[in-house]
Amino acid sequence: MTVTIVGAGYVGLVAAACFAEAGTRVCCVERDPGRLQRLLDGEIPLHEPGLQSLVARNLARGSLRFTADMASAVIGASVVFLAVGTPCGADGSADTTDLLAAARQVGAALTGPAILVTKSTAPVGTHRLIAAVVEAVTDHRVVVVSNPEFLREGHAVSDFLRPERVVIGCTDPQAVRALRALYAPFSPRAIHVMDPASAELAKYAANAMLAARVAMINELAALCEVQGADISSVVEVVGSDSRIGSAFLQPSAGYGGSCLPKDVLALALMGRRAGLRLHLAAATHEANEAHRQRWLQRIRARLADQHEAGLAGCTVAVWGLAFKDGTDDLRHSSVVALVEDLLAHEVTIRAHDPLALEVARAELGDQVSWCTDPLQAIRGADALVIGTEWPGYAAIQIPVLADHLRPGATVFDGRNLLCPDQFADTGLGYLSIGRPDRLPASAERERVCPACS
Ligand SMILES: NC(=O)c1ccc[n+]([C@@H]2O[C@H](COP(=O)([O-])OP(=O)(O)OC[C@H]3O[C@@H](n4cnc5c(N)ncnc54)[C@H](O)[C@@H]3O)[C@@H](O)[C@H]2O)c1
Structure with missing residues (x-):
């Protein structure tokens, strides 16, 4: 399976390295030129135990790559993860501007049907907003899934490789099967399937x-x-x-x-x-x-x-x-x-x-x-x-x-x-x-x- 991950921060970079380690081909899209350059130079822009070696190994064997180019990143990808920030807005709400913008970019770049998975922490109902944003820019069938992340900073790699639980918020059986298959190598102690x-x-x-x-x-x-x-x-x-x-x-x-x-x-x-x-x-x-x-x-x-x-x-x-x-x-x-x-x-x-x-x-x-x-x-x-x-x-x-x-x-x-x-x-x-x-x-x-x- 080929997967695209949008955002190479604490969540996106860890997810990209771990999925690649498990045998999935991963392309990670990062918009911050400084962060991207460090990744391309083989540097890890954040500290997480075990991450450096995981990234280096998977870059070397070609199962992981980094780019700023969304269009090339989504070609051939059946699953696209959104792992961008949802910071605190001025009124205390989660600011989903980056998330919706990333969804729109993905939608516009799609060349076929896809499963669009939100790893970012996003308010209830965001899956509907994402679906609407994507529908407006593509005719391809896109199933939107909520798959919140529970990793702890400082233990992110081990948490991702041995998850206590995986949550799949999705009512489409085919998409649920695809997500189950992606996480199977990590043998999660529990997979919870529910509505988004x-x-x-x-x-x-x-x-x-x-x-x-x-x-x-x-x-x-x-x-x-x-x-x-x-x-x-x-x-x-x-x-x-x-x-x-x-x-x-x-x-x-x-x-x-x-x-x-x-x-x-x-x-x-x-x-x-x-x-x-x-x-x-x-x-x-x-x-x-x-x-x-x-x-x-x-x-x-x-x-x-x-x-x-x-x-x-x-x-x-x-x-x-x-x-x-x-x-x-x-x-x-x-x-x-x-x-x-x-x-x-x-x-x-x-x-x-x-x-x-x-x-x-x-x-x-x-x-x-x-x-x-x-x-x-x-x-x-x-x-x-x-x-x-x-x-x-x-x-x-x-x-x-x-x-x-x-x-x-x-x-x-x-x-x-x-x-x-x-x-x-x-x-x-x-x-x-x-x-x-x-x-x-x-x-x-x-x-x-x-x-x-
Ligand atoms: N950090 C954690 O421990 C943690 C744990 C669980 C869930 N989360 C959630 O996961 C989400 C991401 O958190 P994080 O800590 O990884 O954030 P982060 O700020 O470390 O990383 C986000 C990355 O996404 C990039 N980005 C934003 N828009 C982009 C776009 N359109 N295209 C390409 N790259 C783009 C940014 O440049 C940044 O590098 C948040 O919603 C957060 O609440 C975080």
Whole structure:
């Protein structure tokens, strides 16, 4: 079978490489000239474990190719996947402009009947819009399928090669058979066949459930901070309930990334447009935003306490800018928003990230000092913000932190990566999510009895 994939981003490039690896001939269309050139030069424009070798092997054996030319890409293709972005529009809805434009280009280039499969996350009813757009530009029979993608960045290749589930939103038996055949080499644990609208909604439902868990545990973490409880103990109990489970219960400075924030907002808006208020989707978004702000306020307040002259002139080291470990993706990263805020308060920022440094430098420029060594970033700094749960950061010993940071400095652990008890007698302060603060002895005295100071 010959397949065309439109879009060589996290989803499109991974899908293209994995289908090619499974023996399908794949042509991947990319409109961004810089990204395309890197791919043609054998470079991978994004980080995903295992992707480089998969792409190289399949390019070499001719089962994968890249082009900007839609017309040549769809010749002979019986299945065309759309894997372009559906970013957050100005009103919070999913912006399907690129998706519909890509569908139109495919339709105009078709030389025969085809199955047009949407991998992009798109609002319920998008399959009908795509069908209409395509019908307007071609006389060939086109079956539109919704096949939402569930891969996780940082695990994208292994998720694609061994999928937990494949969703085929399609009522045409022949198209369903073709999609089943394409995915058969990956032996998905389950293939769910349904109508396209349900498939479209299932993707939003999954992301909204995940986001709601994170927002809920973070809200409980905030309550722990106020009440003197410890969220780790709460999670231990809640997560051990087999009806709840422990996944996605890790307290953090808030969820980010290219999917959860935009998909939760888009779901809320989808409801509003259908005349329904989706209370939980809207509240999940609000709770996450409030939580991100609260963490920023705690950091600002502690820095202002610590530094007599206020925030301006403080030096803050930041470890991790990616929205989670295992990826170089900065989209909607709460750490990037935090860095931008501190920069606006004239804080000096020194940042490290094992993978995302290049992407971060392109986004934030020279206003940040970029460090290739995490210890270089913290040398003499007033504070350290841990933004991403890279395992390498957890492996650094607390005495090493104390040796490098300025005496009395504070560690703000936005991922609860370190253990609060290890900060006793280090002279460092330690603030994390939902666990009691550990402040250096002098600062504790000031808090307990301001009259004595
Ligand atoms: N990133 C994820 O982890 C993930 C997971 C599941 C689903 N999704 C969904 O998949 C979709 C794609 O996400 P992504 O992260 O891969 O996006 P991305 O921005 O990384 O990649 C999209 C690519 O499509 C290209 N493109 C856009 N229009 C094109 C056109 N007409 N012709 C050729 N190329 C075109 C862009 O240049 C870009 O390289 C989104 O709807 C997203 O919500 C993403």
